[in-house]
Amino acid sequence: MTWKQHARATVLTGPRMAVHLDQVSRPDGTLGEVWVTEQPDGALIVPLDDRGRVGMVRSVTYVHGEVVTPPGGTVEPGESPEDAGRRELHEEAGITARDWTALGSVALMTRNTARLHVFLARDLALGEQQLTASEFGMTLEWWGLPEAVKAACDGRLTLVGASLGILVAARYLETE
Template identity: 25%
Template sequence: MSKHDSNFADSPLFEEVTLETKSIFKGNIISLEVDTVTLPDGSQATREIVRHPGAVAVLAIQDEKMVVVEQYRKPLGKSQVEIPAGKLDAGERPEDAARRELEEETGYKTETLVHLGSFYTSPGFADEIIHLYAAEQLIAGEMHTDEDEFLEVSALTLTEAYDAIRAGRISDAKTINAVYAWQLRQLTGKWPV
């Protein structure tokens, strides 16, 4: 057994020790830090790190269709079709945030959420983690979007979702991940958890 066959979750293999952290920017959603680290070979390097409070995303299914929102994404310079999502508020449980975001962005409420998993969006430079949930048995209600949030709610079949991926209208990891989870649900009758 080599040293690389160890338990990945507990392995400090290639750990970088932080010597200094400089705060560069602190915004409403993210902050930017530059860390000076000691590498495993003893040399030093710098790491630019985006800090994020974490987020949730909801794969909401209504009448065999995935509820989506279309909104303009300034960093991409275009509109995107995505599942409802948003950042965690300080001290907020991911499940509570998922319910809140679903209602704010789509008007739908749900009593039942299934946690499909959590994933890091860009671990090479950011600590953002997204907690992905599935929601069925939706109850229609009223949207409560943020005052600077402009979006349109619609619903897609699985075939339409794959067409939107191929066309580049869906191109974010959380929504693509959700589409794959939904396809597994349709094939097996259960969520992939």
């Protein structure tokens, strides 16, 4: 048996999101309500230089304060996840890359439609950041891959996508 939606009420909309309250039948046949947040997908890029260092960006966010993460952001309408990744890498880190590897796509939460698309970027060229207003003050740092993995495991990378991206990239590089 599967979930079945009977009705949907949209209770909130914004420029990049909507919140719905769905009336559903659960797989066991019981009736219930499920809150669903609809948001665009994201792209996260793990840029790896020729010395084995990962480009990380440090910023201060409205909700979580200071965070460190690989570059990334929202997939805009009409953009592919890789195109969004290329744009975000250039904006946030001032980096362009000639070698791109898709590492997978994951759902981060069970009641949110957004998926995170993770990429490994290599053969890097450094340039100037092209920060947007919401990225003001973002700085680029270079971390050794082992240190980034350790930070992902010990909680210093507080955003789940950051930890996931680093760990998936490290695993991929081990098997390459």
